[in-house]
Amino acid sequence: MTAYGSPVTASPTGAEKPRRRPYAARVPADVRREQLMDAALTIIVRDGYAAVSVDAIAKEAGVTRPVVYGVFEGGLRDLLGTLLDRQQERALTQLSEALPPEPDLSDPDRLVAETARKMIETVRSNPMVWQPILLAPVGMPAEARSRIDGDRENFVVQLTGLLELGLALRGGPVLDAEVAAHAILAILEHFGRLLLTEPDRFETDRLVSTITGLLGSLK
Amino acid sequence: MTAYGSPVTASPTGAEKPRRRPYAARVPADVRREQLMDAALTIIVRDGYAAVSVDAIAKEAGVTRPVVYGVFEGGLRDLLGTLLDRQQERALTQLSEALPPEPDLSDPDRLVAETARKMIETVRSNPMVWQPILLAPVGMPAEARSRIDGDRENFVVQLTGLLELGLALRGGPVLDAEVAAHAILAILEHFGRLLLTEPDRFETDRLVSTITGLLGSLK
DNA sequence: CACAAATGCTACACCTGTGTAGTAATTACT
DNA sequence: AGTAATTACTACACAGGTGTAGCATTTGTG
Known part of the structure; x- marks a missing residue:
């Protein structure tokens, strides 16, 4: 399925291929947890509690939502609870x-x-x-x-x-x-x-x- | 697929007709405005600001959403602004x-x-x-x-x-x-x-x- | 260099809320 | 009573968030 000698990616144009999002740096789970909590805290301080969501946190940290669920089983509730403890x-x-x-x-x-x-x-x-x-x-x-x-x-x-x-x-x-x-x-x-x-x-x-x-x- | 003399449906009728919601009492616009603001206030006091939405207010007041938009052109923003004034x-x-x-x-x-x-x-x-x-x-x-x-x-x-x-x-x-x-x-x-x-x-x-x-x- | 484990991404189904167009019921007035 | 104006309801299209299954990539190790 990959384009053969495909020029690929290079921006100028051409291929409207739905090119994949570049992978975020791979990070061990416990470090990711801290990163995500920091991201949540940043949002809380900058935009208020109302702006906090799994989506917003993932964006802030530069990853996708499943990453959050992968590290905080209980989703937002879990993450915020842990952040609160910290x-x-x-x-x-x-x-x-x-x-x-x-x-x-x-x-x-x-x-x-x-x-x-x-x-x-x-x-x-x-x-x-x-x-x-x-x-x-x-x-x-x-x-x-x-x-x-x-x-x-x-x-x-x-x-x-x-x-x-x-x-x-x-x-x-x-x-x-x-x-x-x-x-x-x-x-x-x-x-x-x-x-x-x-x-x-x-x-x-x-x-x-x-x-x-x-x-x-x-x- | 309905059973013929099917007991079902409890209520006497039996007709599975998607029966219409009973009309809420008809009320002049300016009275409705007060009612809706009161409903919003009730929600705020009982459930907090986070629980306020056009939907919730309409339910609280016993009407449907279009009624709210009919009386507050600007939707939620308009309603809350007016409530705030009051x-x-x-x-x-x-x-x-x-x-x-x-x-x-x-x-x-x-x-x-x-x-x-x-x-x-x-x-x-x-x-x-x-x-x-x-x-x-x-x-x-x-x-x-x-x-x-x-x-x-x-x-x-x-x-x-x-x-x-x-x-x-x-x-x-x-x-x-x-x-x-x-x-x-x-x-x-x-x-x-x-x-x-x-x-x-x-x-x-x-x-x-x-x-x-x-x-x-x-x- | 191959390959397995760890990590991240895409895509989907679902839910809740918004705002609006079109239609139906009620009410007030003749 | 008949009818027009007013008020309320249904139904739809859309937007944003949730949570998950399955696939793709990276990275450590022999």
Whole structure:
């Protein structure tokens, strides 16, 4: 069936033969998995969750759909679930690295300010990790949503504990610690969004000094 | 191939005639428009923005798709745009009704607390209005997103002005008013989300007293 | 260099949603 | 009641995404 001495391919013309698509570089399965997850992440960050599909991911990675199904048996659901695991782990790692290993309890205000600064810088320098988390609480598969909600809830619980301790220790106002923890988380998340959408307008120092300013006037 | 006296078909008749769908009640165009917008809103609140389609809206309203196109020339885009106008207006109206007509500047803390209470009650009693705004900043048509962002920005500007005034008048800490305004908005929105997702856990008083508690300890 | 395993591609059948042309039922008015 | 206008329905052609079976190519190994 192949054309004999067929000139072939060369573009100029001639043959309207439905020439085959050039093969993408062959890549072992586990590397391909990472590539495909990266492609999905790129799409999410650039075009939003709504734009994600097996088709779009395959195109983004420069391969055809069957390749995706070959590596993620469960299709899109499987791929996104795995991606979620990966990103969740990266995010939690980055967060825990921003927390001080051995907190200096003698100066709580300074401790808070330092931690806040580290978190802000982390978010600022890892937009691919944080944008999908901070800028898309909805519109994504329900599973992703509930996963993030779980982490958030977890964080609120920890923060509530810290607050109860901190308020007692530092002598702050008497507050409903849980509600206050929610409020703080809301501010953190919102600052994160500002960082991602208008990084130049809200410099690190500006956000940090608002936090220290507030802390300083809370008595 | 049908069995003659075939039992089948349950219903008395027996005729396998592709019987016509019963006509939906005939309704003048302008009423139909409202009905369809209500149907769309119901879907958004119940199933999320992702579930909205001309087909789904028609089903929800108990009619067929051509009815939708007959009343909204531009199809889905047109319908959602009009719905957005309607909901935006309702939301802004409700907000402005929560604001005091002639603010009593002699007791700013009380003023804030009263206003907060009214806003909370407004959100609590109008979930169909506020859920799509507070619980879905993404995943909706970009147009809706930017519309809401515009209103939010607007609100921040107003709030920034109020803060500058209030801080001077009441004698609070020296703060970056714009950043502080963002922080307050973040808290308001987050409280709104808590109200909508866990109305029983976060009673009105609990949220209000956190606000007054914070205000009272800010010096 | 041959050949087997691993990897990628094409082609198809299916599903869901869009938008429209043509037709049928209902309603309002004489 | 008869009839015209209004409203709703059916049916089709199209577009884009899914998932899979079968074939083609590449690549590692003797």
